[in-house]
Amino acid sequence: xxxxxxxxxxxxxxxxxxxxxxxxxxxxxxxxxxxxxxxxxxxxxxxxxxxxxxxxxxxxxxxxxxxxxxxxxxxxxxxxxxxxxxxxxxxxxxxxxxxxxxxxxxxxxxxxxxxxxxxxxxxxxxxxxxxxxxxxxxxxxxxxxxxxxxxxxxxxxxxxxxxxxxxxxxxxxxxxx
Amino acid sequence: xxxxxxxxxxxxxxxxxxxxxxxxxxxxxxxxxxxxxxxxxxxxxxxxxxxxxxxxxxxxxxxxxxxxxxxxxxxxxxxxxxxxxxxxxxxxxxxxxxxxxxxxxxxxxxxxxxxxxxxxxxxxxxxxxxxxxxxxxxxxxxxxxxxxxxxxxxxxxxxxxxxxxxxxxxxxxxxxxxxxxxxxxxxxxxxxxxxxxxxxxxxxxxxxxxxxxxxxxxxxxxxxxxxxxxxxxxxxxxxxxxxxxxxxxxxxxxxxxxxxxxxxxxxxxxxxxxxxxxxxxxxxxxxxxxxxxxxxxxxxxxxxxxxxxxxxxxxxxxxxxxxxxxxxxxxxxxxxxxxxxxxxxxxxxxxxxxxxxxxxxxxxxxxxxxxxxxxxxxxxxxxxxxxxxxxxxxxxxxxxxxxxxxxxxxxxxxxxxxxxxxxxxxxxxxxxxxxxxxxxxxxxxxxxxxxxxxxxxxxxxxxxxxxxxxxxxxx
Numbered sequence: 001x002x003x004x005x006x007x008x009x010x011x012x013x014x015x016x017x018x019x020x021x022x023x024x025x026x027x028x029x030x031x032x033x034x035x036x037x038x039x040x041x042x043x044x045x046x047x048x049x050x051x052x053x054x055x056x057x058x059x060x061x062x063x064x065x066x067x068x069x070x071x072x073x074x075x076x077x078x079x080x081x082x083x084x085x086x087x088x089x090x091x092x093x094x095x096x097x098x099x100x101x102x103x104x105x106x107x108x109x110x111x112x113x114x115x116x117x118x119x120x121x122x123x124x125x126x127x128x129x130x131x132x133x134x135x136x137x138x139x140x141x142x143x144x145x146x147x148x149x150x151x152x153x154x155x156x157x158x159x160x161x162x163x164x165x166x167x168x169x170x171x172x173x174x175x176x177x
Numbered sequence: 178x179x180x181x182x183x184x185x186x187x188x189x190x191x192x193x194x195x196x197x198x199x200x201x202x203x204x205x206x207x208x209x210x211x212x213x214x215x216x217x218x219x220x221x222x223x224x225x226x227x228x229x230x231x232x233x234x235x236x237x238x239x240x241x242x243x244x245x246x247x248x249x250x251x252x253x254x255x256x257x258x259x260x261x262x263x264x265x266x267x268x269x270x271x272x273x274x275x276x277x278x279x280x281x282x283x284x285x286x287x288x289x290x291x292x293x294x295x296x297x298x299x300x301x302x303x304x305x306x307x308x309x310x311x312x313x314x315x316x317x318x319x320x321x322x323x324x325x326x327x328x329x330x331x332x333x334x335x336x337x338x339x340x341x342x343x344x345x346x347x348x349x350x351x352x353x354x355x356x357x358x359x360x361x362x363x364x365x366x367x368x369x370x371x372x373x374x375x376x377x378x379x380x381x382x383x384x385x386x387x388x389x390x391x392x393x394x395x396x397x398x399x400x401x402x403x404x405x406x407x408x409x410x411x412x413x414x415x416x417x418x419x420x421x422x423x424x425x426x427x428x429x430x431x432x433x434x435x436x437x438x439x440x441x442x443x444x445x446x447x448x449x450x451x452x453x454x455x456x457x458x459x460x461x462x463x464x465x466x467x468x469x470x471x472x473x474x475x476x477x478x479x480x481x482x483x484x485x486x487x488x489x490x491x492x493x494x495x496x497x498x499x500x501x502x503x504x505x506x507x508x509x510x511x512x513x514x515x516x517x518x519x520x521x522x523x524x525x526x527x528x529x530x531x532x533x534x535x536x537x538x539x540x541x542x543x544x545x546x547x548x549x550x551x552x553x554x555x556x557x558x559x560x561x562x563x564x565x566x567x568x569x570x571x572x573x574x575x576x577x578x579x580x581x582x583x584x585x586x587x588x589x590x591x592x593x594x595x596x597x598x599x600x601x602x603x604x605x606x607x608x609x610x611x612x613x614x615x616x617x618x619x620x621x622x623x624x625x626x627x628x629x630x631x632x633x634x635x636x637x638x639x640x641x642x643x644x645x646x647x648x649x650x651x652x
Contacts, residue, residue, distance in 0.1 A: 010193075012215060012217065013240070014237055014238060014239050014240040014243075015191055015192065015239065015240040015241055016237070016239070016240025016241075016243065016340045016341060017240065018240065019240040019241055019284075019339075019340055020240070020339070020340055022284070022288065022325070023326075023329060023339055023340070025322055025323075025325075025326045026319070026322055026326075028307070028322070029311060032308050032311075037308075041188060041189070041190075041191075042189060042288060042289070042306060042307060043188070043189075043305075043306040043308075044188050044189065044292075044302035044303075044305050044306060044608075045302060045303060062215075062217070063214075063215075065214070092217075092234070092237045093217050095222040096217060096218040096221070096222045098222075099218070099221055099222055099224075103221055104216075104218035104221045104222070105218075106221075107218070107220045107221040108216070108218065108220055108221070108452075109445050109452070112220065112443060112452075112573045113443050113444065113445045113452065114442035114443055114444065114457070115442055115443070115444035115445070115453075115455075115461045116444050116445045116446065116461075117445055118445055118447060120445060120446065120447050120448060120449055120450055121447060122447040122448040123195075123197065123210070123212055123448055124212060124214055124448070124449070124450060125214055127216060131217075147237070147341055148240065148340050148341065151339075
């Protein structure tokens with residue numbers, strides 16, 4: 001019997017949740033026995049299979065491309081996990097939401113540029129007006145708060161899900177952990 | 178009129194990026210663009226917040242090098258307070274900085290690039306990852322996991338948490354180091370040093386199989402920039418900025434990071450959210466320079482720790498003057514891991530590290546502050562302005578990875594011109610173009626302080642639009 005499939009993806013995040021995932025250290029080899037990592041920033045297999053058992057999503061939805069990705073993933077994933085505070089509540093990326101986009105771009109690309117000031121737009125995604133948590137776009141099955149959630153928490157959540165158990169999140173982690 | 182090839186996304190890097198290559202009528206690559214596709218706006222949305230929040234806010238720019246931002250930010254806050262941190266606290270912060278570089282370099286080398294280096298650039302994409310490394314050379318893979326783990330454990334032991342820790346505060350750190358913790362960390366050093374020495378031996382042999390890549394991976398003259406100590410050793414946590422050229426000659430020295438606007442410009446290009454720093458006196462884009470491991474080892478007069486010093490001498494013998502090939506970032510990264518371990522051991526053995534005086538206190542004394550430190554990828558600068566209440570009114574961040582932006586763009590063009598030649602695309606060819614970027618170990622969350630995956634689909638079109646070839650990355 002083939003192993004269950006696991007995917008991980010980062011949207012508008014800092015990669016801290018993925019680094020916390022890697023903080024399971026040698027337990028990653030145990031994980032490799034339990035599941036097939038079919039798609040992730042750390043592997044070169046890049047297309048989403050048509051059906052994934054568990055997908056961990058880090059980061060909030062900040063661009064039209066993020067939105068496209070999360071809609072696609074939701075339609076192909078059995079259990080969608082919002083991993084980390086940015087995915088669960090918006091958190092740091094959402095701090096831009098009170099500022100008009102133009103003022104963000106102005107500070108980064110006009111006020112502090114010494115040559116060729118302009119807002120980059122060529123071949124780049126479009127920023128949404130607000131950075132949003134995952135559940136504002138698609139239904140989420142499991143929320144794992146934390147900034148980032150600890151490696152032990154992530155490993156427990158994964159092993160629980162792979163064994164068919166529902167993890168007790170409140171016992172493991174909280175916002176800002 | 179030519180064709181466009183898109184590599185989207187670039188994998189086994191930190192962050193979001195894609196590459197487009199343009200070819201001319203003869204099928205030769207004429208232009209290459211490295212697009213970083215994420216933007217968050219830290220420089221603006223920190224406005225109105227108290228300055229002492231900045232270390233913990235800014236470290237969330239990046240999950241791989243939060244400590245680098247934590248330290249640069251804390252140093253900018255030290256400047257706002259106009260304090261000097263106590264000597265013990267300086268040493269503790271230094272250990273934290275070195276541990277960050279250790280774990281980040283281990284991630285880059287073992288988790289992200291070793292698949293190419295061990296299995297080959299043309300290896301099956303399904304195998305080309307950490308698990309493939311473990312299957313083919315378990316000792317190398319386990320050693321890499323252990324080195325990263327050790328760096329993270331040092332950070333966790335000192336600062337309470339591996340990723341986005343507290344502990345570092347404006348004025349110092351908020352808790353001294355205990356004897357138990359110090360001894361726990363010291364105990365891990367010998368094994369870690371053995372691992373990196375073994376890895377260096379393995380890598381120096383392996384390099385022989387990559388002569389073509391060494392020749393063509395962003396191998397061209399540039400300036401080099403980084404922090405050095407007054408006696409010419411790597412600065413890492415502290416120091417003055419030095420620029421050298423490809424002949425190893427010093428172009429500018431003893432520059433204070435606080436005066437960065439006098440010698441660093443930032444250009445914008447429309448195709449990427451990352452800016453392009455350049456050496457102001459040479460203009461844009463002639464002021465191209467590189468930072469990070471390769472640059473740091475080119476800049477210094479000596480390493481300063483015994484084993485690393487030997488390796489450094491051997492490294493510098495690769496070329497007559499500065500080492501120019503960006504492939505050698507991998508080699509430089511390994512030497513820096515060794516240096517970090519030896520240096521951490523020196524500090525831990527220093528009795529002053531146990532001092533209980535670890536924090537200087539003051540209120541706001543300046544309305545402007547700049548802090549700089551070496552992140553794993555290069556020099557990082559945080560610049561804040563505050564009002565009389567200490568609320569941020571303005572911020573500018575010069576990000577380590579961005580300094581390499583000009584070199585990365587030029588580098589993928591060079592590699593693509595060499596490897597992308599026929600009308601038939603191969604997966605290994607594309608992987609090599611990506612591998613140029615991996616050599617720089619960019620931190621794109623940082624560089625766009627401002628992944629998910631789209632299917633990788635390359636289409637090769639003739640000038641008139643007919644489809645010549647098509648390749649999709651296998652799932």
